[in-house]
Amino acid sequence: MKIAKTSIILSAVALAFVWGLTDLNQKTGSVYAEAAEVKKAPSWSLKGMDGKLVKSEDFKGKVLVVDFWATWCGPCVKEIPGFIELEKKYGKQGFAVVGISMDDSSDPVKKFIKRKKVNYKIVMGDSKVTRDFGGISAIPRTFVIDRKGNIVHGHIGYGSMESFEKVIKPFFEEKN
Numbered sequence: 001m002k003i004a005k006t007s008i009i010l011s012a013v014a015l016a017f018v019w020g021l022t023d024l025n026q027k028t029g030s031v032y033a034e035a036a037e038v039k040k041a042p043s044w045s046l047k048g049m050d051g052k053l054v055k056s057e058d059f060k061g062k063v064l065v066v067d068f069w070a071t072w073c074g075p076c077v078k079e080i081p082g083f084i085e086l087e088k089k090y091g092k093q094g095f096a097v098v099g100i101s102m103d104d105s106s107d108p109v110k111k112f113i114k115r116k117k118v119n120y121k122i123v124m125g126d127s128k129v130t131r132d133f134g135g136i137s138a139i140p141r142t143f144v145i146d147r148k149g150n151i152v153h154g155h156i157g158y159g160s161m162e163s164f165e166k167v168i169k170p171f172f173e174e175k176n
Helices: 002-028 074-093 106-116 127-132 161-173
Strands: 033-040 045-047 053-055 063-069 095-101 121-124 141-145 150-156
Touching (some): 063 161, 074 095, 074 106, 074 161, 095 161, 141 161, 150 161
Parallel strands (some): 063 095, 095 121
Antiparallel strands (some): 141 150
Protein backbone atom coordinates (compact mmCIF):
# COMPACT_ATOMS: atom_id res chain seq x y z
CA MET A 1 0.00 0.00 0.00
CA LYS A 2 2.89 2.36 0.80
CA ILE A 3 4.38 1.82 -2.65
CA ALA A 4 1.07 2.62 -4.34
CA LYS A 5 0.71 5.90 -2.37
CA THR A 6 4.29 6.87 -3.17
CA SER A 7 3.74 6.12 -6.87
CA ILE A 8 0.58 8.23 -6.92
CA ILE A 9 2.34 11.14 -5.21
CA LEU A 10 5.35 10.95 -7.56
CA SER A 11 3.04 10.74 -10.58
CA ALA A 12 1.12 13.81 -9.40
CA VAL A 13 4.35 15.78 -8.91
CA ALA A 14 5.63 14.78 -12.36
CA LEU A 15 2.30 15.69 -13.95
CA ALA A 16 2.29 19.10 -12.23
CA PHE A 17 5.82 19.77 -13.50
CA VAL A 18 4.98 18.80 -17.08
CA TRP A 19 1.75 20.79 -16.91
CA GLY A 20 3.76 23.85 -15.75
CA LEU A 21 6.13 23.51 -18.71
CA THR A 22 3.21 23.01 -21.09
CA ASP A 23 1.59 26.17 -19.72
CA LEU A 24 4.85 28.06 -20.27
CA ASN A 25 5.09 26.67 -23.80
CA GLN A 26 1.57 27.83 -24.59
CA LYS A 27 2.34 31.34 -23.33
CA THR A 28 5.65 31.74 -25.14
CA GLY A 29 5.36 29.39 -28.12
CA SER A 30 8.33 27.33 -26.92
CA VAL A 31 10.60 26.95 -23.94
CA TYR A 32 13.04 29.31 -25.65
CA ALA A 33 11.10 31.93 -27.50
CA GLU A 34 10.70 35.63 -27.81
CA ALA A 35 8.33 37.08 -25.25
CA ALA A 36 4.82 37.49 -26.64
CA GLU A 37 4.41 40.76 -24.80
CA VAL A 38 7.00 43.19 -23.52
CA LYS A 39 7.35 42.93 -19.77
CA LYS A 40 9.40 45.27 -17.61
CA ALA A 41 12.16 43.45 -15.75
CA PRO A 42 11.82 43.64 -11.97
CA SER A 43 14.18 45.76 -9.90
CA TRP A 44 16.37 43.83 -7.53
CA SER A 45 19.17 44.32 -5.03
CA LEU A 46 21.23 41.28 -4.02
CA LYS A 47 24.52 40.62 -2.25
CA GLY A 48 27.56 39.97 -4.42
CA MET A 49 30.36 37.64 -3.49
CA ASP A 50 32.21 40.49 -1.78
CA GLY A 51 29.18 41.17 0.44
CA LYS A 52 28.34 44.46 -1.33
CA LEU A 53 24.92 45.06 -2.85
CA VAL A 54 24.58 44.68 -6.60
CA LYS A 55 21.46 46.34 -8.02
CA SER A 56 19.58 45.99 -11.28
CA GLU A 57 20.06 49.76 -11.72
CA ASP A 58 23.82 49.13 -11.99
CA PHE A 59 23.11 47.65 -15.45
CA LYS A 60 20.80 50.40 -16.73
CA GLY A 61 21.20 50.90 -20.49
CA LYS A 62 22.91 47.53 -21.03
CA VAL A 63 21.74 44.36 -22.70
CA LEU A 64 21.63 41.97 -19.77
CA VAL A 65 21.48 38.21 -19.35
CA VAL A 66 20.15 37.24 -15.92
CA ASP A 67 20.82 33.58 -15.20
CA PHE A 68 19.37 31.73 -12.20
CA TRP A 69 21.75 28.85 -11.49
CA ALA A 70 23.52 26.79 -8.79
CA THR A 71 26.89 25.09 -8.42
CA TRP A 72 25.19 21.70 -7.98
CA CYS A 73 23.17 22.01 -11.22
CA GLY A 74 24.87 20.21 -14.13
CA PRO A 75 23.15 22.09 -16.98
CA CYS A 76 23.82 25.39 -15.16
CA VAL A 77 27.53 24.64 -14.90
CA LYS A 78 27.62 23.60 -18.56
CA GLU A 79 26.28 27.03 -19.64
CA ILE A 80 28.82 29.12 -17.75
CA PRO A 81 31.73 28.92 -20.24
CA GLY A 82 29.37 30.34 -22.87
CA PHE A 83 28.40 33.23 -20.61
CA ILE A 84 32.10 33.89 -19.92
CA GLU A 85 32.72 34.07 -23.69
CA LEU A 86 29.71 36.34 -24.30
CA GLU A 87 30.92 38.70 -21.56
CA LYS A 88 34.37 38.82 -23.19
CA LYS A 89 32.96 39.34 -26.69
CA TYR A 90 30.22 41.90 -26.00
CA GLY A 91 31.10 43.41 -22.60
CA LYS A 92 32.62 46.56 -24.08
CA GLN A 93 29.52 47.07 -26.24
CA GLY A 94 27.13 47.49 -23.34
CA PHE A 95 26.44 43.87 -22.43
CA ALA A 96 26.59 42.10 -19.09
CA VAL A 97 25.75 38.77 -17.51
CA VAL A 98 24.53 38.46 -13.94
CA GLY A 99 24.42 35.02 -12.37
CA ILE A 100 21.90 34.70 -9.55
CA SER A 101 23.07 31.75 -7.48
CA MET A 102 20.41 29.62 -5.83
CA ASP A 103 22.97 27.87 -3.63
CA ASP A 104 22.27 27.86 0.12
CA SER A 105 25.60 29.49 0.92
CA SER A 106 28.12 31.68 -0.87
CA ASP A 107 31.09 29.46 0.12
CA PRO A 108 30.77 26.92 -2.72
CA VAL A 109 29.92 29.75 -5.13
CA LYS A 110 33.11 31.68 -4.29
CA LYS A 111 35.20 28.52 -4.82
CA PHE A 112 33.41 27.81 -8.10
CA ILE A 113 33.96 31.36 -9.41
CA LYS A 114 37.68 31.15 -8.66
CA ARG A 115 38.07 27.65 -10.13
CA LYS A 116 36.11 28.44 -13.32
CA LYS A 117 37.46 32.02 -13.67
CA VAL A 118 33.97 33.52 -13.96
CA ASN A 119 34.31 37.06 -15.33
CA TYR A 120 30.82 38.37 -14.65
CA LYS A 121 28.83 39.39 -11.56
CA ILE A 122 27.46 36.62 -9.38
CA VAL A 123 24.97 37.43 -6.65
CA MET A 124 23.12 35.33 -4.11
CA GLY A 125 19.43 34.85 -4.91
CA ASP A 126 16.54 34.93 -2.50
CA SER A 127 12.84 34.14 -2.52
CA LYS A 128 11.90 37.75 -3.34
CA VAL A 129 13.89 37.88 -6.58
CA THR A 130 12.60 34.49 -7.71
CA ARG A 131 9.04 35.63 -7.01
CA ASP A 132 9.64 38.98 -8.78
CA PHE A 133 10.84 37.13 -11.89
CA GLY A 134 7.60 35.16 -11.97
CA GLY A 135 8.63 32.19 -9.90
CA ILE A 136 11.65 30.05 -10.68
CA SER A 137 10.52 26.43 -10.76
CA ALA A 138 13.58 25.02 -12.52
CA ILE A 139 17.17 26.03 -13.17
CA PRO A 140 18.92 27.11 -15.20
CA ARG A 141 16.35 29.81 -15.87
CA THR A 142 17.67 32.64 -17.99
CA PHE A 143 16.25 35.99 -19.05
CA VAL A 144 17.49 38.47 -21.66
CA ILE A 145 16.75 42.09 -20.84
CA ASP A 146 17.07 44.87 -23.43
CA ARG A 147 18.62 48.31 -22.94
CA LYS A 148 15.21 49.72 -21.94
CA GLY A 149 14.83 47.23 -19.10
CA ASN A 150 12.32 44.93 -20.80
CA ILE A 151 12.45 41.14 -20.64
CA VAL A 152 12.66 40.17 -24.30
CA HIS A 153 13.53 36.48 -24.00
CA GLY A 154 13.32 33.67 -21.50
CA HIS A 155 14.79 30.19 -21.40
CA ILE A 156 14.41 27.16 -19.12
CA GLY A 157 17.18 24.56 -19.14
CA TYR A 158 20.54 24.46 -20.82
CA GLY A 159 21.16 26.94 -23.61
CA SER A 160 24.30 27.06 -25.73
CA MET A 161 26.41 30.17 -26.17
CA GLU A 162 25.29 30.26 -29.81
CA SER A 163 21.60 30.24 -28.89
CA PHE A 164 22.02 33.15 -26.48
CA GLU A 165 24.24 34.99 -28.96
CA LYS A 166 21.46 34.80 -31.57
CA VAL A 167 19.19 36.61 -29.12
CA ILE A 168 21.59 39.34 -28.00
CA LYS A 169 23.53 40.02 -31.21
CA PRO A 170 20.78 42.08 -32.91
CA PHE A 171 20.99 44.59 -30.06
CA PHE A 172 24.56 45.37 -31.05
CA GLU A 173 23.73 45.65 -34.74
CA GLU A 174 20.97 48.25 -34.17
CA LYS A 175 21.69 51.81 -35.21
CA ASN A 176 21.50 54.30 -32.38
